[in-house]
Amino acid sequence: MSNGNSELEQVKKARASLQKFRMKLLRPSVATLESGAADLAVAIEYLEPASRIKRSPVLAQSLRLEVAGLRRELEQVNALLEGAGNFYQGWARLLGLGSEDEAANYRANGQPVACISSASKNVVVHG
Numbered sequence: 001m002s003n004g005n006s007e008l009e010q011v012k013k014a015r016a017s018l019q020k021f022r023m024k025l026l027r028p029s030v031a032t033l034e035s036g037a038a039d040l041a042v043a044i045e046y047l048e049p050a051s052r053i054k055r056s057p058v059l060a061q062s063l064r065l066e067v068a069g070l071r072r073e074l075e076q077v078n079a080l081l082e083g084a085g086n087f088y089q090g091w092a093r094l095l096g097l098g099s100e101d102e103a104a105n106y107r108a109n110g111q112p113v114a115c116i117s118s119a120s121k122n123v124v125v126h127g
Contacts, residue, residue, distance in 0.1 A: 008059065011066045014046035018073040025077060028084035 021039035024032045055063065 017043040025080035
């Protein structure tokens with residue numbers, strides 16, 4: 001296998017590693033994020049040896065297409081990570097509100113709660 005084909009294979013392997021992580025992120029969890037770090041490390045490992053060899057036009061085009069696919073995978077992984085981060089940040093914010101904090105209007109199990117404000121004599125009921 002020539003160096004150019006080897007380089008193409010490396011990019012394909014990096015893309016496959018990102019695809020694996022992206023699939024895991026469809027069901028995000030702490031474990032997914034932790035195992036995803038290994039997938040990203042593998043992808044980086046495959047991409048690090050950037051050789052400066054002359055490429056045939058066909059190989060150069062193949063590399064461009066593969067790198068474009070890699071870029072799309074990375075954009076999707078980034079969007080999924082951002083979405084998971086926003087979800088867990090919102091969830092943590094809801095769980096972090098104490099029972100005396102009336103802003104949430106929900107119990108820890110997700111059930112709505114009647115809210116009585118001590119600042120006024122009005123009763124506010126949600127649900």
